[in-house]
Amino acid sequence: MAESMQDIKRRIKSITSTEHITNAMKLVSAGKLRKARAIFEKTNENSHYITNAIEDLFTNSDDIPDKYLEGGNTNDGTCFIVITSNKGLCGGFNSNVIKEAEATMKLTSGHKVVIAIGSRGKEYFEKRGYEIYRDYTLPPEEITFLEAKELCEPIIDMYEKGEIGRVILVSTSFVSSMEQQVTNMTLLPFPAENNPEVGVGTGKFIDYEPSVEAVFNYLVPKYVEMMVYAAVVESATCEHAARRTAMENATDNAREMLDDLSLFYNRARQAAITDEIIEIVAGSEAQK
Amino acid sequence: MANTVKLEIVTPSKRFYRGEVELVIARTMTGEEGFMAGHEWAVKLLDIGELWIREPGAEANTYKLAAVAGGFIDVKESIIIYTDSAEWSKDIDVTRVEEDQKKAEEWLRTNENTAEDYEIQRAKDAIKKANVRKQVAAGGRMGVKKH
Numbered sequence: 219m220a221e222s223m224q225d226i227k228r229r230i231k232s233i234t235s236t237e238h239i240t241n242a243m244k245l246v247s248a249g250k251l252r253k254a255r256a257i258f259e260k261t262n263e264n265s266h267y268i269t270n271a272i273e274d275l276f277t278n279s280d281d282i283p284d285k286y287l288e289g290g291n292t293n294d295g296t297c298f299i300v301i302t303s304n305k306g307l308c309g310g311f312n313s314n315v316i317k318e319a320e321a322t323m324k325l326t327s328g329h330k331v332v333i334a335i336g337s338r339g340k341e342y343f344e345k346r347g348y349e350i351y352r353d354y355t356l357p358p359e360e361i362t363f364l365e366a367k368e369l370c371e372p373i374i375d376m377y378e379k380g381e382i383g384r385v386i387l388v389s390t391s392f393v394s395s396m397e398q399q400v401t402n403m404t405l406l407p408f409p410a411e412n413n414p415e416v417g418v419g420t421g422k423f424i425d426y427e428p429s430v431e432a433v434f435n436y437l438v439p440k441y442v443e444m445m446v447y448a449a450v451v452e453s454a455t456c457e458h459a460a461r462r463t464a465m466e467n468a469t470d471n472a473r474e475m476l477d478d479l480s481l482f483y484n485r486a487r488q489a490a491i492t493d494e495i496i497e498i499v500a501g502s503e504a505q506k
Numbered sequence: 507m508a509n510t511v512k513l514e515i516v517t518p519s520k521r522f523y524r525g526e527v528e529l530v531i532a533r534t535m536t537g538e539e540g541f542m543a544g545h546e547w548a549v550k551l552l553d554i555g556e557l558w559i560r561e562p563g564a565e566a567n568t569y570k571l572a573a574v575a576g577g578f579i580d581v582k583e584s585i586i587i588y589t590d591s592a593e594w595s596k597d598i599d600v601t602r603v604e605e606d607q608k609k610a611e612e613w614l615r616t617n618e619n620t621a622e623d624y625e626i627q628r629a630k631d632a633i634k635k636a637n638v639r640k641q642v643a644a645g646g647r648m649g650v651k652k653h
Contacts (some may be wrong), residue, residue: 427549433549
């Protein structure tokens with residue numbers, strides 16, 4: 219009995235220290251989440267504003283060069299932009315994104331290229347033999363617009379040259395600090411729902427300068443850059459939220475285990491005492 | 507009083523300006539162009555250059571002046587200007603601009619023969635931006651009153 223008491227004590231000690239660690243990580247993540255969220259909210263409002271403005275132009279104008287529209291680029295190659303985190307211990311955050319990305323990859327035929335943002339996704343796809351065209355493995359919450367721009371340059375390049383015919387972005391979007399959702403978005407070509415009849419721009423003459431081509435050649439890369447930048451910032455927020463939740467769960471579980479164990483420990487101790495008393499009583503009985 | 511039009515200027519990281527204006531002058535690829543309420547719908551690319559905003563109620567010939575680093579202007583019922591970066595003339599730190607410019611010029615001198623085309627273009631853009639920012643900090647090319 220005594221040994222089991224010691225075993226339990228040892229386990230209690232180890233779980234207590236785990237609980238300390240997870241609790242500390244939870245607090246750190248909560249702090250980082252607050253910071254990331256402030257940036258995200260600021261960027262989000264803006265970037266949606268810009269991308270909406272560009273989307274508006276796309277949907278209201280019938281002057282878009284064909285290559286940016288569904289069916290305009292015949293290459294069956296696809297570029298996947300997969301946004302994950304650099305660190306683990308954040309629940310299903312990374313595996314959800316990777317699962318979604320892989321499921322989409324299985325559905326698409328033809329040549330596949332991966333642009334991995336975050337080392338988790340990079341390692342996963344590298345190991346499975348996918349072609350990693352570019353990667354970004356610095357902390358995502360510190361990404362600057364310039365870095366996002368540089369990441370996107372080869373994508374646009376490949377698309378313009380016709381090496382790929384589709385660009386898909388897989389990332390996590392922020393619903394609330396308790397809920398994050400994996401999103402899967404086709405950035406290029408622009409969805410075929412483009413219908414000038416519905417748009418406000420019907421029949422309105424729009425003056426493009428220097429030329430329609432030049433304007434869209436500027437806007438399309440800008441759109442992709444904005445989307446990727448916004449997605450990275452959003453994903454960073456999600457990562458911290460996911461880690462906070464995961465660590466909170468871990469702390470709760472540790473506490474629950476500690477409760478159980480201390481109950482077992484007390485029981486074992488009581489049993490040991492009872493045993494001893496029985497021995498003493500039996501001994502004194504035998505003396506009589 | 508002249509008609510006003512809603513103007514918004516956005517950059518990737520923030521909303522730079524939002525308000526009703528009488529006139530906004532921006533530098534398009536073909537030269538400086540003024541936009542007022544009721545302008546024909548247009549989408550134009552902007553060059554690195556000065557941006558002048560005239561707000562209603564401002565004194566004659568008084569403008570808000572900013573430097574923008576290229577982008578586009580979307581003119582509809584309201585005007586939206588998107589730019590990679592924008593700065594009010596009063597916020598420009600001239601010493602820093604000059605440092606940036608020196609760095610870019612230095613780089614261009616040493617690497618001009620070896621660098622890729624796009625890298626040279628980037629350095630040239632940086633110099634151009636620095637020039638515009640200095641000019642804006644000094645009150646702009648047109649020499650009108652600013653506030």
